[in-house]
Amino acid sequence: MLFNFKQLLMPPVFYDEEKTRIGNLLYVVLLTSLGAVTLVFVAALVIRPFSTVRFFGALGLFSILAAAFAFMKRGAIRLASKIAIGVLVFLVVGAGFLLNGLETPGFTSLMLVIIMAGLLLGVRAARALAIFGILVATLIFVGQTNGVLPLFPTERMLVTTWLTNAILFAMAAVLLQLSLGSIYKTLDRARRSESALQRVNRAYRVLSDCNQTLIRAKDEATLLRDVCRVIVERGGYSLAWVGFLQGDGSQSLRPMTAAGDAGSYLDSITSVGRDCDPTLTAVERAEMQVLNVIDQTQCSVPEKITWSSIFASPLIVDNSVIGTLSVYAREVFGTEEIALLKELADDLAFGISVLRIRSEHEEVTEDLAERHRLLRTLIDNIPHIIFMKDTEGRYTLVNKLYAEYANHEQEAIIGKTALDLFPSAEAQYLHAFDMENMRQGNVLVDREVETVRHDTGEKRWLLMNQLPLLNAQNEPIGLLGIGHDITDRIRMEQELRYHASLIENTSDAIVSTSTDLVVLSWNKAAEAMYEIPAMKAIGRRISELTQTEYHGQTREEVVKQIFEQGEWWGEITQTTHTGKTMYVQVAATVLRDSDGKITSVISVNRDITSQKQMREAVLNQQQLEMELQQQKDLLATRNRFMSMVSHEFRTPLSVIQSSTELIDYYWDRMTSDKRQMHVRRMRAQVSRLDGLIEDFALAIRAENGHLTFQPATMNIELFCREIFEEFEMSLNEHHQLIFESSDQIDEIHGDRLLLGYILRNLLSNAIKYSPEGGEIALRLTSDRRDITLVIQDEGIGIPPEDQVRLFEPYHRASNVGTIRGTGLGLKIVKDCVELHGGRIEVTSELNQGTTFTLTLPIL
Structure with missing residues (x-):
């Protein structure tokens, strides 16, 4: 459908009475004109015979009306669409005039002015004026076609007839207008009643949902958020928010929560005038405020608002x-x-009050519960037995320690008597004893009571205190008992007696002296050991009773250590007054009083003469076994060395021998190139033998400490580059050699011969144990204190278990396979590095490579 009749019949709603009246009047004119056009057009079709001209004229009028109604419904269409519809109306009406032979330039201009004026005045005026123009054009068109009402009186029609017809048309239009006006008023009343009912129902729905929210709310923030959400979502309002007064005494509001299209409006609520938002006025006057029409042209707000009415009600609590x-x-x-929104605001204030009271109640309850927990924790963690009984002997309170003694849960004890918990004989005694003390009001202080733990059967001793609990009339209402477990004290006393007996009867001499080393006690073992009875020893200085020799220390140093460190342990040699010499193991400890002051020294002396002699024999035996093992290791090393020498020398000697025999037997049949090849092979093997001999000689000199170290100032970077170039010239293209050096390398004090051996050995190992295509790098850096040489390869790596023995002589890694080597090179390298005051480190990972890092000091 191009238009909606219900929407067409409902006038626009303004938030100003004068504007509302004008809008209603325009809609009355529109409806009246529409009705007149329809009636006249139908009459014209019925009265006059059908013709093609009238048929197309009617079709044009329906097109005009359809365009006008669509234009009326879609007021937000762009101005170009409005102008196009106006031009369409103008063209169709003009075409109708021409079909009927009517050419009136003045009328055409009038129609154009009416239509364009309506378009420029606005959507609502365009609707009214466009349809008014259509009405006038149609009346003239129909009248001209049927001869009833031409534009002007003609010769065939008298002026009186023309006026009579015009009056009849006017009366018909007036009657139609009155009829439509009555219909419109009825519809308007119904519409207003329906709209008001919908708003009231909406408000009731919001009130009901908010009351449900009040009932379910657990905290204030959730309540405020849910109420605002219900107002907007269920009530269809544009915005709802709750603000609380600031606590600084000012009348400024702080938004707590909001729902709907708030934007940044709430951030500047204090800058919005009271004529545009009555919220602040509601707070200041403590009464509801309603603003039903906002003059948006007069309100200075940070953004365009999407509402026209505001309701604000203060929240009053206490x-x-x-x-x-x-x-x-x-x-x-x-x-x-x-009224319903006011009731909602009052309910919200009540809900806030209830939640705050509930929160305060919960805080008080939690505080009381916390105090109870603290008291309960205090009672349960006091290292004393605590219990309370009523006048019937029933337990009203017990702590955790008492429950452990009774072998029951705390809750299971409450309300019961001793007769319900303990064996009959003990229970009857305890019950009768407590009831008698309660009845007589006796106060029991520090009474030792022997009892038994019922869970373990262990005997325990308690130091009990009891006092009766009295009311205001000095009558007993219960009994409080507090017991302290003194089992440890009793047992300590027993242990002291036991240890006193033990000390007296032990085989070690136990002697206690004062701080000036005067004997205070002397046990039986001391009597036997030093051949002096206690009666003669007590009261004399220890130095008067025996001669003591301290090993590695003087007597004064030992005494000082005892008093400064609180103890001394060692072995001494003592000679008694009879001339007996013995080895004595001494453990001396100081004793202190409660203030930490040294009061005495106690020494435990044990005669270890026989153990000493036995230990010396064992040490001699161990020394002999160690020397034997060293000889075995030396023999094994020599065997391994001879095996290695035999293997390493056999190969080059075999090559030399075979080449010699070939030359000897086939000299005359060999070409010169063949002879030269065998000569080169023999020279290479001789060179290899020379290197082996040199390694063995260096190893022997290093092991005997006879390596010659002749340092001199040298340019280490140039030296490393020369060694590196030697390898570059002798290698094929199967390995990649990389040399890197930092910009500034200082000179060092080094031995060229030893450094050459170090570099050649490490580089040759890197090449030897790297696969074809592997990369070998020599990097040289300096930190102004040390020179660092790093030799890195991508070879087979060294197993972790072999890395710890890597620098031992003749040791080779377990994964070298058939790769030749003596096992001496790295040992010699390490000795050479240490002669330079440096250090060598190795990191390796199997099948990933090995890195040797040498650190040498600069001059």
């Missing part, structure tokens, strides 16, 4: 305004709707 509830709507608030 007769004090704490904030406000504000609701924003696009329509005017009705009286009943305002």
